[in-house]
Amino acid sequence: xxxxxxxxxxxxxxxxxxxxxxxxxxxxxxxxxxxxxxxxxxxxxxxxxxxxxxxxxxxxxxxxxxxxxxxxxxxxxxxxxxxxxxxxxxxxxxxxxxxxxxxxxxxxxxxxxxxxxxxxxxxxxxxxxxxxxxxxxxxxxxxxxxxxxxxxxxxxxxxxxxxxxxxxxxxxxxxxxxxxxxxxxxxxxxxxxxxxxxxxxxxxxxxxxxxxxxxxxxxxxxxxxxxxxxxxxxxxxxxxxxxxxxxxxxxxxxxxxxxxxxxxxxxxxxxxxxxxxxxxxxxxxxxxxxxxxx
Amino acid sequence: xxxxxxxxxxxxxxxxxxxxxxxxxxxxxxxxxxxxxxxxxxxxxxxxxxxxxxxxxxxxxxxxxxxxxxxxxxxxxxxxxxxxxxxxxxxxxxxxxxxxxxxxxxxxxxxxxxxxxxxxxxxxxxxxxxxxxxxxxxxxxxxxxxxxxxxxxxxxxxxxxxxxxxxxxxxxxxxxxxxxxxxxxxxxxxxxxxxxxxxxxxxxxxxxxxxxxxxxxxxxxxxxxxxxxxxxxxxxxxxxxxxxxxxxxxxxxxxxxxxxxxxxxxxxxxxxxxxxxxxxxxxxxxxxxxxxxxxxxxxxxxxxxxxxxx
Numbered sequence: 001x002x003x004x005x006x007x008x009x010x011x012x013x014x015x016x017x018x019x020x021x022x023x024x025x026x027x028x029x030x031x032x033x034x035x036x037x038x039x040x041x042x043x044x045x046x047x048x049x050x051x052x053x054x055x056x057x058x059x060x061x062x063x064x065x066x067x068x069x070x071x072x073x074x075x076x077x078x079x080x081x082x083x084x085x086x087x088x089x090x091x092x093x094x095x096x097x098x099x100x101x102x103x104x105x106x107x108x109x110x111x112x113x114x115x116x117x118x119x120x121x122x123x124x125x126x127x128x129x130x131x132x133x134x135x136x137x138x139x140x141x142x143x144x145x146x147x148x149x150x151x152x153x154x155x156x157x158x159x160x161x162x163x164x165x166x167x168x169x170x171x172x173x174x175x176x177x178x179x180x181x182x183x184x185x186x187x188x189x190x191x192x193x194x195x196x197x198x199x200x201x202x203x204x205x206x207x208x209x210x211x212x213x214x215x216x217x218x219x220x221x222x223x224x225x226x227x228x229x230x231x232x233x234x235x236x237x238x239x240x241x242x243x244x245x246x247x248x249x250x251x252x253x254x255x256x257x258x259x260x261x262x263x264x265x266x267x268x269x270x271x272x273x274x275x276x277x278x279x280x281x282x283x284x285x286x287x288x289x290x291x292x293x294x
Numbered sequence: 295x296x297x298x299x300x301x302x303x304x305x306x307x308x309x310x311x312x313x314x315x316x317x318x319x320x321x322x323x324x325x326x327x328x329x330x331x332x333x334x335x336x337x338x339x340x341x342x343x344x345x346x347x348x349x350x351x352x353x354x355x356x357x358x359x360x361x362x363x364x365x366x367x368x369x370x371x372x373x374x375x376x377x378x379x380x381x382x383x384x385x386x387x388x389x390x391x392x393x394x395x396x397x398x399x400x401x402x403x404x405x406x407x408x409x410x411x412x413x414x415x416x417x418x419x420x421x422x423x424x425x426x427x428x429x430x431x432x433x434x435x436x437x438x439x440x441x442x443x444x445x446x447x448x449x450x451x452x453x454x455x456x457x458x459x460x461x462x463x464x465x466x467x468x469x470x471x472x473x474x475x476x477x478x479x480x481x482x483x484x485x486x487x488x489x490x491x492x493x494x495x496x497x498x499x500x501x502x503x504x505x506x507x508x509x510x511x512x513x514x515x516x517x518x519x520x521x522x523x524x525x526x527x528x529x530x531x532x533x534x535x536x537x538x539x540x541x542x543x544x545x546x547x548x549x550x551x552x553x554x555x556x557x558x559x560x561x562x563x564x565x566x567x568x569x570x571x572x573x574x575x576x577x578x579x580x581x582x583x584x585x586x587x588x589x590x591x592x593x594x595x596x597x598x599x600x601x602x603x604x
Contacts, residue, residue, distance in 0.1 A: 016508055020403045027400060028417040031475045034432035035420075037443045041435075053436075053443030107329035114325035125326060132337055134588070136536050138557055139581040142564045142574040143343030144336070146354065166336030169329050198321060227425040230538040230557065234565060245427035249543055252431060259435075266428050273423050285419065288480070289487045 035270070042263035049259040064260035068251075068268060083254055084240040086265050089247030092157040096232070096243060097225045099161025104168040105218050109210075111169075112176025113202060119181065126177065132170035141234055148235050155241045160232060167231070168221045175290055179213050180206070219280065220287035223273055244269050348575035353568045365575035375576060377552070378559040379583070381466045385555060386534035386587070388467065392474045394527050397481025398519075402511050404482070405489040415486070422479040430543035433472035434459060437544075459545060462552030466541075469553070473540045477533070481526045488522035489515060524595045531587055536580065556580040 033054075041049045042064055043057045052058070066072075071085030115126050144163060145154070153159025183206065191201045207214075229245045236242050239250035248269055251262050277284055348365055352358040369375045400418060404411045421429060436444035439457040458468040492515060500510045516523070538557035545553040554562070560580065564573025 017408075020399075021408060024400060024403050024408070024414055027396065027478070028414055031421050031479065032417050034429050034436070034472075034475075035424075037436060038428070038432050041443075050441040053441070053446050103332065107332050110325040111329035114322040118322055122322070122326070125330075129329075129333075132333055135337065135341065136532070136581045136584045138536055138538075138560055138577045139344050140337055140340035141344075141560060142347060142570055142577060143340040145565065146570070147336075147340060147343070162332075163336050166332045169333050170337075173329055199324075202325075223423050227423075227427070227539075229425075229427055229542065230561070233542070234561070245425050245539075245543075248425075248427050248431055252434075259441075263432075263435075266431060270424050270428050273425070274420070277420060277423050281416065284423065285483055288422070288483060 038263050038266045038270075042260065042267045044260055044263075046257070046259045049263070061260055064264040065268070067258075067261040068265035083251065084242075084247065086244075086247060086251075086268060088240075089242055089244045090268075092236075092242060093226060093244040095157045096160040096164055097222055099158055100164025100168065100225050101218055101222050103162065103165025104172045104221055105214065107165070108169045108172025109176050109207075109214065111173045112178075113180050113206065115173070115177040116180035116183070129170045129173045129177075133174060135170075137167065137230070141231070144231070145234055154235060155237045157236065157241065157243065160235050160243070163231060163235065164225050164228070168225065171291060172217055172221065175217050176213075179210070183210070216283050216287040216290070219276070219284060220291055223276070223284070226273060344574045344577055347571055348578045350571045352570040354564075354570050358571070361571060365572050366579070368572065369575055369579060374554060375559060378554040378556050379580075381553065382535045382537075382555040382557075382580075385466055385470055385473075385537065386531050388470050389474050389477065389534040390527055390530040392470075393477045393481045393530050394523060396474075396478045397526070398485050398516065398523060400478065400482045401485040401489055402515060404486060405515070406507070415483075419479040419483055421476040422483070424476070426473075426476065426539035427543045429472055429476050430469075430540045434544040437468055459553075465545060465553040466555070469540050469544050472544065473534070473537065477530065481530065484526045485519055485522050488519035492518050527595070528588060528591050531591060532584055535584055535587060556583075 037054060040055065040057060041053065043060050043062065044052070044064075045059070045061055048058060068086045071083040071088075111125075111129070115122050115129075119126070148154045148156075148159055148163070151159070153162070187205050187209075188201045191205055192198070196204075227245065228243075232243045232246055236246065239246055242250065248262075248265060251265050255262060347358075349361060349363070350358040351361045351365070400414075404415050404418075408414075433444070436442045437459050439445060459465050461468075496514060496518075497510070500514050505513070536557050537555065538561070541553060541555050541558050542561070556576070557580070560573050560577045563569045563576060
């Protein structure tokens with residue numbers, strides 16, 4: 001008898017391992033198939049996108065990328081119709097995201113440092129930022145529109161950058177406060193004894209030693225804002241002032257009959273993030289964990 | 295620094311000492327002012343204005359007319375608003391259950407360092423970083439009843455297909471499919487981080503005691519990452535309830551198209567139908583529901599490692 005339960009457990013282990021493997025494989029295929037579908041379709045003619053949606057292209061159409069990049073994607077009855085080129089949407093995104101990340105990193109790092117150095121005294125301000133973290137963005141949408149209108153910043157990617165900065169500042173502040181709370185203060189104190197000001201110690205000692213963390217935090221904010229859609233749709237109003245995600249949606253509604261260039265646009269839109277992930281996989285996963293389990 | 299430290303430790307480190315310390319604290323105000331100003335203008339002010347606006351009727355131009363509680367009473371009777379709320383709840387619950395459940399299973403598998411675990415982790419997490427708009431649009435093309443790549447795949451498997459995205463009842467679940475495949479990677483990476491914090495000695499002890507793999511996962515690993523699972527579930531519930539990108543990009547309908555969720559409802563009411571007061575009231579109610587979900591969830595599954603918030 002002792003042999004049979006042992007054999008059963010071996011079998012169970014073996015089967016469970018194979019099943020786990022198969023499940024993992026199916027799920028990994030399901031999560032990555034949109035990338036495959038977009039990549040292959042981006043090199044196909046529209047008729048082949050429809051007749052052969054998931055296969056390897058029979059004939060390559062790299063001109064789809066030219067059409068998407070320059071916005072000349074009108075086909076059929078829309079032939080020759082010029083849309084806003086994709087690179088323009090990309091520039092709007094780059095502008096809004098850089099302003100947003102720069103603002104949030106600047107203000108959030110300063111605030112996080114001050115909060116960490118004055119944990120007791122400034123506890124109420126610490127709570128202010130934590131409450132803002134839990135705030136659903138939807139509660140700000142409607143007045144944001146009229147606020148930006150009265151500031152003359154509607155349909156302005158740079159103006160969107162200001163709002164983006166405010167949106168991620170609470171998270172940057174809380175993450176940086178957590179980091180600075182365990183920062184070794186001996187060096188700062190030594191500099192203070194030598195007569196350096198707090199600002200000098202911060203700029204010359206604390207910041208240079210925190211480059212790694214600052215990079216991680218900035219990267220995840222950049223990825224988050226690069227992908228943002230709702231606030232951009234609300235504040236940029238017209239699609240031709242839009243960010244990259246808005247451009248993708250505009251392409252779909254304007255040129256539904258010409259599929260190849262649309263997929264080329266979709267592929268171009270994910271190139272930066274994908275390259276970033278390949279180069280800095282460790283830092284990015286670390287950043288996402290930090291952001292979720294603050 | 296030394297002076298401040300003793301001050302805080304002294305028994306007199308109370309109100310009086312704090313007031314005395316304010317002038318010295320002024321220099322820290324320079325550090326805090328930019329963040330406070332930025333968030334005050336673009337986050338706090340809009341929230342306060344949302345509350346105020348929800349009691350007014352306003353087209354976005356011209357005069358605002360005080361409307362009392364009529365916006366809220368109208369919301370309660372608005373069939374589209376109720377449908378949108380039900381859709382958001384369905385979406386939040388379905389996506390949370392599947393993303394966290396699958397995320398935990400995938401994390402356990404990868405934590406066991408199965409062959410190719412690095413490639414799996416890469417492939418499963420990559421979609422989390424991609425723009426939701428990209429995934430939503432590629433899935434929307436895929437679900438096209440005639441030319442979609444997913445439709446072709448289902449036909450290849452011999453499964454019939456329908457125009458799911460246009461279906462008023464199942465459309466939201468078609469959107470959920472695309473959303474789930476992105477966000478499972480997020481749940482996975484959080485749970486995986488907690489799993490890798492478990493000391494290997496615990497696993498060795500369990501193996502020596504003859505505990506099998508599946509039982510060990512259920513009785514040892516999962517209880518130890520309970521807090522991570524609770525946290526990620528709460529995040530997923532809130533993200534799911536307020537999601538905008540997927541529904542907007544995949545369905546791109548309008549008020550009353552059957553696939554509305556709370557966020558698209560607010561968007562269409564305020565910025566398409568130009569009913570700013572009504573949209574603000576809907577946004578306020580949605581935020582209240584989010585707070586309610588969070589409170590109920592935390593009172594049931596309060597993380598054990600975290601004390602009552604003080």
